[in-house]
Amino acid sequence: MLPSTSNYLLKNGRVPQSLLEMEFLASSADSTVATTTENDFCAVDLEIAGGAIAQIIPTNTEPLSQLPDIPVVDLQSGLVFPCFVDMHAHLDKGQIWERSPNPDGTFAGAIEAARADAQKHWNAEDVYRRMQFGLKCSYAHGTKAIRTHIDSAGEQGTLSLAVFEALQAEWGDRLILQAVSLVSLDYFLTPAGEKLADKIAQIGGILGGVAYMNPDLDKQLDRVFSLAEERGLNLDFHTDETDDPESTTLQEVAKTAIRHKFSGQIICGHCCSLAVQPPDLVTETLTLVKQANIGIVSLPMCNLYLQDRESGRTPRWRGVTLLHELKAAGIPVTVASDNCRDPFYGFGDHDVLEVFNMSVRIAHLDRHWEDWPRTVTTTPADLMGLPNVGRIGVGLPADLILFKARTFSELLSRSQRDRTVLRQGKEIDTTLPDYRELDDLLPEDGRG
Incomplete structure (x- = not known):
């Protein structure tokens, strides 16, 4: 339990060096900052004052200025x-698994189950309550910013985007929310697609969609880039969510960005097929992605669940993209939660620590740790245009997560349900919402 005062000292903490602002590291160059060889932690004391980080002090050294008599x-x-x-x-x-589970665990099965559920159940109350449930989970686990893709075609898109706007306003003092349109890219070749781009601009969102290999892909990409340029929008695509080595939509997005000299931020998610393509094609793609200034988000849990699934057969690969190779090429890489308790992924609790935990196991991010903790903090914050989020520095809000774990092995070996979450220096209630809150959205038999 933290003190009730707004000014106190967190003593004897360990912060991954990659999450500390460089100003602190520079100012501590002549000080003794204890670090461990394997984990690269900095041993620090943090003075919290008025909801912000007032000082970062190397543990067991004199304070940078005289500390008042504080707890x-x-x-x-x-x-x-x-x-x-x-x-x-x-x-x-999210949260539709109990009424619309994936019948066979495949990607195609997920699409059909989700579509049927939307047609039958997705009125404003249903979407609102399920999205709010997800926000409650995220907040309690210690998330500050979320970018969510919203199915955006037709009347359903209008309804769901309106629900997003309402929740964005209601949760504005707790969570930073960004919306991305989610449609197949051919939708932008229609008048409805142009109206959608206008709507996304109106709500300050990001223009996005699913890229897939088809004869009109170049035309579709050119159109969506033009719509984004005309409205000053950033872009966020689903690309190559498949194990087909012939799927190269990531490369096509990069080529289009270079051709348009696009100056906005571009994110490409999934990029699974990159992991099953020949080395020369991978090198070519990474070169173009770097030139186009594209950030990559991998979704290890969902892709582990869906990719390479066949009944009665053990999967042969993990579904994760080439995180190490992308990072080595100087391309920003992140990991994120993706779907949660729906036909695309039957599990999850909007806990980004679980995302990082699973990503470490699936993609071997532990040898060595380097700056991989940035994939769920600093790097996505930068790609989302949030310079004061996902890092620890003097003058920044004291939005912190305190763990009893002292090492990565301790951190990732347990769920850390006893974590303490601070928002502006104050401890929040980390009680998770009860699944029973959504029981009345289920048919009596729990199935759609």
Whole structure:
């Protein structure tokens, strides 16, 4: 339990060096900042004052300025993270598994089950309550910013985007919410697609859609880039969510961005086929992606669940994209939650720590740790245009997560349900919403 005062000292904490602002590291160059060789943690004390980080002090050294007589909380070498950033979610689909499960676990099965559920159940109340449930989970787990893709075609899109706007306003003091349109790219070749681009501009969202290999892909990409340029919008695509090595939509997006000299931010999600393509094609694609200044978000949990699934057969690959190779090429890489308890992924709780935990296992991010913690904090914040989020620095809001775990092994070996979440220096209630809140949205037999 933290003190009720607005000014106190968090003593004996450990922060991954990659999550500390460089100003602190530079100012501490002549000080003794204890770090571990394997985990690269900095041992620090954090003074919290008025909801912000007032000082970052190397543990066991004199304060940068005389501290007042304030309460001291000894973290006993516990880890300190900034609040998480989840830059690829599908809040409008969430929490429908019990009434519309995936019949065979495949990608095609997920699409059909989700479509049928939307046609039968997605009125304003249903979408609102399920999205709100997801926000409650995210907030309690320590997330500060979420980018969610919203199914945006036709009347359903109008309804769901209106629900998003309402929740964005209601949760504005707790969560930063961004919306991305989700349609197949051929939708932008129609008048409805242009109206959608206008709507996304009106709500300050991001223009996005699903890119797939087809004869009109170049025309579709040119159109969506033009719509974005005309309205000053950033772009966020689903690309290559398949194990087909012939799927190269990521490369096509990069080529289009270069051709248009696009100056906005572009994100490409999934990029699964990159992992099953020949080395020369991978090199060519990474070169273009770097030139186009594209950020990549991998969704390891959902893709592990869906990719390479056949009945009665053990999957042969993990579904994750080439995170190490992308990062080595100087391309920003992040990981995010994607779907949660819907036909695309039957599990999940909007806990970005679980996302990081699973990503470490699936993609071997532990040898060595380097700056991989940035994939769920600093890097997605930068790609979302949030310079004061996902990092720890003097003058920044004291939006922090305190763990009892002292090492990555301790952190990722348990669920960390006893974490403490601070928002503007104040401890929040981390009680998760009860699934029973949504029981009345289910048919009596629990099935659609």
